[in-house]
Amino acid sequence: MGLEVGSERVIARCRELAALSEVAGETTRTFLSEPMREVHARVGAWMATAEMRVSIDAVGNLRGVWGDEGLPRLVIASHLDTVPNAGAFDGVLGVMLGIAVVERLEGVRLGFAVEVIGFSEEEGIRFRRPFLGSMAVVGTLEEAELGLVDAGGVTVERAIRRFGLDPGRMGEARLARGVFGYLEFHIEQGPVLESMGRALGVVSALVGQTRLEMTFTGQANHAGTTPMELRRDAMAAAAEWMVGVEAGARGCAGLVATVGRVEISPGAGNVIPGRVVASLDVRHEVDEIRREWVGEMVRGAEHAGKRRGVGVGSRVLLEQGAVALDREMTERLRAATGPDVPVMTSGAGHDAMIVAPHVASAMLFLRSPGGISHHPDEAVLEGDVAEALEVGVRFVMGFEAGE
Amino acid sequence: MGLEVGSERVIARCRELAALSEVAGETTRTFLSEPMREVHARVGAWMATAEMRVSIDAVGNLRGVWGDEGLPRLVIASHLDTVPNAGAFDGVLGVMLGIAVVERLEGVRLGFAVEVIGFSEEEGIRFRRPFLGSMAVVGTLEEAELGLVDAGGVTVERAIRRFGLDPGRMGEARLARGVFGYLEFHIEQGPVLESMGRALGVVSALVGQTRLEMTFTGQANHAGTTPMELRRDAMAAAAEWMVGVEAGARGCAGLVATVGRVEISPGAGNVIPGRVVASLDVRHEVDEIRREWVGEMVRGAEHAGKRRGVGVGSRVLLEQGAVALDREMTERLRAATGPDVPVMTSGAGHDAMIVAPHVASAMLFLRSPGGISHHPDEAVLEGDVAEALEVGVRFVMGFEAGE
Numbered sequence: 001m002g003l004e005v006g007s008e009r010v011i012a013r014c015r016e017l018a019a020l021s022e023v024a025g026e027t028t029r030t031f032l033s034e035p036m037r038e039v040h041a042r043v044g045a046w047m048a049t050a051e052m053r054v055s056i057d058a059v060g061n062l063r064g065v066w067g068d069e070g071l072p073r074l075v076i077a078s079h080l081d082t083v084p085n086a087g088a089f090d091g092v093l094g095v096m097l098g099i100a101v102v103e104r105l106e107g108v109r110l111g112f113a114v115e116v117i118g119f120s121e122e123e124g125i126r127f128r129r130p131f132l133g134s135m136a137v138v139g140t141l142e143e144a145e146l147g148l149v150d151a152g153g154v155t156v157e158r159a160i161r162r163f164g165l166d167p168g169r170m171g172e173a174r175l176a177r178g179v180f181g182y183l184e185f186h187i188e189q190g191p192v193l194e195s196m197g198r199a200l201g202v203v204s205a206l207v208g209q210t211r212l213e214m215t216f217t218g219q220a221n222h223a224g225t226t227p228m229e230l231r232r233d234a235m236a237a238a239a240e241w242m243v244g245v246e247a248g249a250r251g252c253a254g255l256v257a258t259v260g261r262v263e264i265s266p267g268a269g270n271v272i273p274g275r276v277v278a279s280l281d282v283r284h285e286v287d288e289i290r291r292e293w294v295g296e297m298v299r300g301a302e303h304a305g306k307r308r309g310v311g312v313g314s315r316v317l318l319e320q321g322a323v324a325l326d327r328e329m330t331e332r333l334r335a336a337t338g339p340d341v342p343v344m345t346s347g348a349g350h351d352a353m354i355v356a357p358h359v360a361s362a363m364l365f366l367r368s369p370g371g372i373s374h375h376p377d378e379a380v381l382e383g384d385v386a387e388a389l390e391v392g393v394r395f396v397m398g399f400e401a402g403e
Numbered sequence: 404m405g406l407e408v409g410s411e412r413v414i415a416r417c418r419e420l421a422a423l424s425e426v427a428g429e430t431t432r433t434f435l436s437e438p439m440r441e442v443h444a445r446v447g448a449w450m451a452t453a454e455m456r457v458s459i460d461a462v463g464n465l466r467g468v469w470g471d472e473g474l475p476r477l478v479i480a481s482h483l484d485t486v487p488n489a490g491a492f493d494g495v496l497g498v499m500l501g502i503a504v505v506e507r508l509e510g511v512r513l514g515f516a517v518e519v520i521g522f523s524e525e526e527g528i529r530f531r532r533p534f535l536g537s538m539a540v541v542g543t544l545e546e547a548e549l550g551l552v553d554a555g556g557v558t559v560e561r562a563i564r565r566f567g568l569d570p571g572r573m574g575e576a577r578l579a580r581g582v583f584g585y586l587e588f589h590i591e592q593g594p595v596l597e598s599m600g601r602a603l604g605v606v607s608a609l610v611g612q613t614r615l616e617m618t619f620t621g622q623a624n625h626a627g628t629t630p631m632e633l634r635r636d637a638m639a640a641a642a643e644w645m646v647g648v649e650a651g652a653r654g655c656a657g658l659v660a661t662v663g664r665v666e667i668s669p670g671a672g673n674v675i676p677g678r679v680v681a682s683l684d685v686r687h688e689v690d691e692i693r694r695e696w697v698g699e700m701v702r703g704a705e706h707a708g709k710r711r712g713v714g715v716g717s718r719v720l721l722e723q724g725a726v727a728l729d730r731e732m733t734e735r736l737r738a739a740t741g742p743d744v745p746v747m748t749s750g751a752g753h754d755a756m757i758v759a760p761h762v763a764s765a766m767l768f769l770r771s772p773g774g775i776s777h778h779p780d781e782a783v784l785e786g787d788v789a790e791a792l793e794v795g796v797r798f799v800m801g802f803e804a805g806e
Contacts, residue, residue: 268663
């Protein structure tokens with residue numbers, strides 16, 4: 001099978017699966033939702049055709065193993081769930097590339113097996129908790145997660161049972177003992193590779209992240225009768241802080257910071273804002289740098305507030321350390337891709353972040369045209385997919401060659 | 404009757420009327436709502452006791468005339484409607500002070516009559532159009548206003564009929580020919596008098612106002628995967644603009660500018676804001692200064708947007724010129740108050756703004772403790788009310804003395 005045929009098929013399969021949705025006319029497929037049954041049926045059939053032994057574990061991960069049961073095992077995985085109104089490639093592409101790599105191994109005999117996993121949950125939409133699928137596989141899914149409740153009052157445990165699975169068998173979802181490596185293909189979901197004119201990038205680390213909720217408390221008052229010097233305008237303080245956040249992030253290499261949510265009250269055009277609640281999302285690959293920078297921004301907010309008689313509070317919603325991927329695995333992936341391949345950090349979380357503390361892991365990014373993701377316009381270039389498939393095959397064969 | 408007794412009674416009447424509400428436990432009384440009937444009954448009785456001829460005109464204004472029909476006439480007026488969950492004094496205090504002034508004229512014979520009006524509508528809550536009461540009185544209430552529809556689908560015209568009034572008799576609501584002056588007492592609803600340590604202020608003008616809706620259009624994107632230099636963050640542009648608005652307003656004497664409403668989309672903590680819609684409310688007593696300043700701010704927004712690849716649009720929602728009050732009437736009121744009384748502009752709109760183009764008008768502000776208004780905590784100081792009542796009596800008697 002030629003390269004072109006392989007990448008065309010990978011893309012066609014992603015598009016085919018994108019039609020399996022909870023909402024007609026778009027792609028929305030959350031954890032163990034109805035359309036996931038048909039996804040399992042089709043992807044399972046493709047796996048079986050590629051001579052893989054297919055199963056569904058207790059958390060709903062679709063798993064296909066190519067090669068003998070007792071052999072050491074390399075895992076290639078990504079996720080099959082989507083955000084609401086998603087594109088066709090986030091997650092799904094990684095699973096389809098895993099299968100395509102196995103298809104390319106047809107007739108080959110290796111000293112290890114390859115397991116392709118389509119995780120049931122990565123996006124955290126249905127239960128507001130991401131990574132349920134990969135957590136089950138590394139054994140970190142706890143009772144607490146099984147008790148999470150969705151918008152309809154259904155627990156994770158109940159959702160699993162309704163799908164016809166047995167949450168009591170969660171232990172069997174764990175990776176086999178002989179797993180020696182993990183590879184994840186994923187679209188970049190950002191503009192970096194495109195801006196460099198490159199198809200592929202090797203991920204060396206997934207950034208750490210702090211999420212804060214900042215609260216600015218001033219005094220709501222009449223917009224016409226309150227002179228500027230007697231105001232305690234919460235939005236003015238928040239705006240000064242936001243300008244500082246942007247400038248501070250631009251001044252710190254590799255750091256990104258975002259104020260994405262702003263709630264202003266009372267929120268009328270003719271009333272001075274008495275209260276503003278704003279989110280701050282900060283990411284950097286070095287935890288120390290991220291934490292210091294966040295501290296600086298909190299002090300900046302307090303300063304902006306103080307000048308205006310506006311009180312400032314900050315609350316940590318998430319504090320997640322950076323995860324470095326395995327040096328040797330990443331070096332192998334770099335070698336399989338080409339010596340001048342960009343080595344980059346991932347600003348987004350991925351299943352590799354959950355797996356990496358347990359299994360030597362590597363991750364390959366594919367260029368995202370326009371940097372667009374989590375949107376129906378999400379795309380990949382066929383040539384990039386062909387290159388990624390070729391890299392995957394070389395990466396797998398590299399272990400056989402004993403490199 | 405001593406001064407103290409007069410002011411105590413004025414305050415007690417305001418508090419009594421505050422209990423007449425559409426919503427139990429708070430003060431909410433919109434245009435011709437049910438509790439307005441009882442307000443008319445009680446206030447009408449107080450007017451009658453003060454020897455006033457009481458009537459309700461076609462727009463629901465309560466009117467009491469003291470003195471013979473054929474005499475020239477001085478009007479003292481304010482409004483009887485309230486905002487939702489209001490205080491006891493906004494509007495109502497002006498009507499109660501008008502009646503108290505007349506009570507103080509007991510036994511006096513003047514060469515003119517005094518008409519006290521309690522306007523039925525000033526706040527613009529029910530039909531989202533303020534000043535219906537005073538517009539009817541000066542003859543500027545049009546058919547268009549009668550066709551306005553409230554949240555329940557009821558027109559102004561229908562509301563009038565339901566209240567038992569005849570909209571066909573709107574012409575009779577107009578002021579009598581002999582009206583030579585208009586006085587309005589009102590709480591300041593701002594902190595200026597309190598910050599000066601003064602009880603009363605004479606209003607020389609009501610500021611003009613521009614309301615804009617600003618739209619910042621960037622590109623929503625992933626907060627983790629989009630480097631700072633590749634972002635088109637609508638909120639960052641808006642924040643820079645807001646900081647400029649605040650600094651620009653502080654730099655322009657007498658101008659106030661407020662960004663009170665901010666809508667950010669998509670509005671998730673981990674998504675770069677693609678679009679921000681923000682309100683801008685600008686007020687100044689000189690129209691030219693206000694208009695130039697607004698132009699500067701729009702250019703500032705465009706500049707902040709351009710630096711980030713964010714498009715900026717602005718839409719004028721309201722453009723209302725400043726209204727100067729009558730120089731002679733204001734001078735009389737200043738004389739009645741005391742030569743060192745603060746002369747100030749009103750940053751809020753009041754019925755005097757509607758009446759002033761038609762009748763020589765003056766306006767007296769009473770200190771608002773804490774600058775608080777449109778809130779149950781809205782208050783007045785009894786000594787301030789006593790002083791205002793005294794000023795009102797001197798103001799009225801001044802015309803008789805031929806000053």
